[in-house]
Amino acid sequence: MTVAAGTGRTTETGEPLLRAENVVKHFPLGSSSLFRRSRAVVHAVDDVTFDIRRGETLGLVGETGCGKSTLARCVARLFDLTSGRLVFDGHDISTLSRHQLRPYRRRIQMIFQDPYGSLNPRRRVGSIIGDPFAIHGIEEGGERKSKVQNLMELVGLNPEHYNRFPSEFSGGQRQRIGVARALALQPDLIVADEPVSALDVSIQAQVINLLAAVQSEFGLAYLFIAHDLSIVRHVSDRVAVMYLGKIVEIAGRHDLYTRPRHPYTKALQSAVPVPDPDLADKRRRIVLTGDVPSPIVPPRGCRFHPRCPKAQQRCSVEEPRLEPLAGDPPDHGVACHFPLADGEELPAGAVPPAGAFAPSAPSAPSDTLPAAP
C-alpha cells in the first residue's frame, strides 16, 4: 500500500477505505406536482452493504438496470442516499452538505462510461484535465500546466495535445483523458462506472491495463462496474453480483468464479461467450425464463425467486440475508436460501443454436485480455 508522503493520510490497512452500510436509493416516480404526490418509487438500490479495502478493486456486475450505476453515483455522492451510511476513511460522508463534502471529493473520483458525453466538447483538453486543480484552487498558472502535461504523459497521451478539443481524439484517447482527470488529485478511491463498455475490444484492454498500472503506482482502490464478467474477472480482487438493487453474492474473484453459490451468479457465468465455437456448442447454457421484474414493484421474498430454477415456497416469503455459508471463506457472502453446492449444476434451459443471438449482456471475448498479473 503506497500512499503519497506528506498528504497526512492514514496508511493503516485495518479498517476498510469505504464501508457502505444498508445503502438505499429510491427514486420517486412521476411528477411530484404541488397537489399530487406520487407514492410509487423505483427501488434502484435496496439495502446494500459492502466494504472496499485500500488498494483493492471491487468489481460490481449485474444486468442493465440492476442499480449498478445508481450505486456508483451514491458512493461518489452525486446522489443523496435515501437511507443508509457511507463511511469513508472513518468518516460518515452520507449526510454531509455539499460544502462539507469538498475535501472528500478530492479523495473519491469518478470515471464515466461514455467517453463522448463525459468531456465538455467546448473546452480544451488541458483545461478539462486542469479542472480538478482549478476547482480546488491548487496549482496555478504554469505549475498547473506542467502537472496537466505530466498527467497526459502518464496516461499515454501526447502532452503537446494540451490545446486540442475532445472531438479531436478517439474514444480510447478520450477515456484516457477521463482517467487523467480522475487521477489529478491523487484520490484514494476511483469509482469507475463501466469505463470500458463503450470502447472497442482492443482499446478495452489498453484502458484496463492503464487502470491496473496506475493502481499499482498510486495504491488506488477501484469500485469497478461492468456488465462484462470476463473483464471484471480480470481486474477485480473481489466481485459483487447485483440483481434488482441487491447484492446477491460477494466473494473473492477466484472463489466466485470457481464456487458460485447463488443460482443467479451461476446463470450469469454461463452467459459469458466462449471464443472457441466447438466448446461453445458443447457447454451448458443456463437460460433464465422471464424478464427482470419491475424495480417499482420488486418481488417479495428473494427478488430472484420468480426466475430461479431452484426456488421453493420459502423463497417467495422470506428474504434471504447476505452471509457466508458454513465452510466458505468469511468474505464469501451469498443471499440465498438454497445455495448451490460445489460443482452443482442448475437445470439448464434450452441451449440456443450456435450463432443465434444471445440475449445476455454484450461482452468481449475473454482471450483479448492478457492474463492477470
Added chain:
Amino acid sequence: MTQRLAIDVAVGDGLGPVGPAKRPIEGRSPWRLAFERLRHDRVAIASSVVIVIIALMAIFAPVVAHLVGHGPNDQYRTTGLSPEGIPVGPNLRFLLGTDELGRDVMVRVFYGARISLLVGVVASSLAVSVGVVIGLMAGYFGRVVDTVLTRLMDVNLSLPYLVFAIALISVVGPSLLISIVVIAFFSFASVGRIVRGQVLSIKEKEYVEAARSLGASDVRIMFVDILPNVLAPVIVYLTLLIPLSIVFEATLSFLGLGVVPPTPSWGGMLASSIDYYQVAWWYVVFPGLGLLVTTLSFNLLGDSVRDAFDPRYNRFFGTTE
C-alpha cells in the same frame, strides 16, 4: 504528481509521447470552425461590409456635418425651403434634400444611424445578458426557481408591449435610456426561454456530472461547463435581435416615445415626413432606406451566423437534414 512519472502500458497504441514538437499543437475550436465557414459565406461578407459602412457613417457623422457645413439641427429657412415653405429636393447644396424646417436630410440620416446602432446593439446585448442569466438559473436549478422564472417570462411575453411601452413612457417621459430599457425588457424573455431549453438538456450530460463529482460550485458549473454550450444559439439570436431592436426603437420614435426631438432618429424622421411625402419624396425615402438596409443586413448576417454554427441547417427549407 510530484515527480515526472511514466508508466509502461502493456499494449501500446502509438499515442505515447513523441519527439519534442516545436510548439504546442493548437486545436481548432468549434468557434474557429464556425468563423471559417462564415468567412466563406458571400452573403455574410456582403452584409458585414454594409454594416461596417453604416457604422462608419454613424461614427463619422460629425465629420460629414463639418464637411458640408450643416449641423444636424441647423435650420436653413432661406436656402433649405422654397418660398412657399416646402422642403427643397436634392441639389448640390443639400445632397439628399431638406426637411420641413430646412434641415439637411443627409446629415440627419447619418446622425440617425448613431441612435439606431446604439439602441440596437446596447438594448440587444442587455436583453441577451439578462436572458442568459435567467435562462441558466431557471434551467439549472429547476423546481421552484424554474416555475417562478418561467411563469414570469410567460407573463412578459404575453404583455401587449406597445401599449405597455406607451403607458410607461407617458409616465416616465421619453429618453434614449428609457427606450433601451423598454426594448431590453420586452426582448429578454425569448432569449431566456431558448437558454432554459438548452440548459435542461445540457445539465443531464455526463460532463456536468463529472464537474459535480469534482466538487465544482453551481456558479462554476453554470458558467464554465454549461454556458459555452448554449452560446451558439444565443449569438445567433443576438444578431437577429439587433434589427428587431432597431425597428422597435424606430417604432417608439415614430410614435414620439423614443428619442426626444430635435435629436435626429430614423423613426422620428419618418414620422414627421408623413405630412410631406407627396411633395418631398426624399424626406421619406432616405431615412426609410437607412432603416431597411440596416435591418436587412443584420438579418442576413444572422442567418449566415446560424448556418455557420449549424452546417446541417437548410437555409431555404428551414429544415435540419
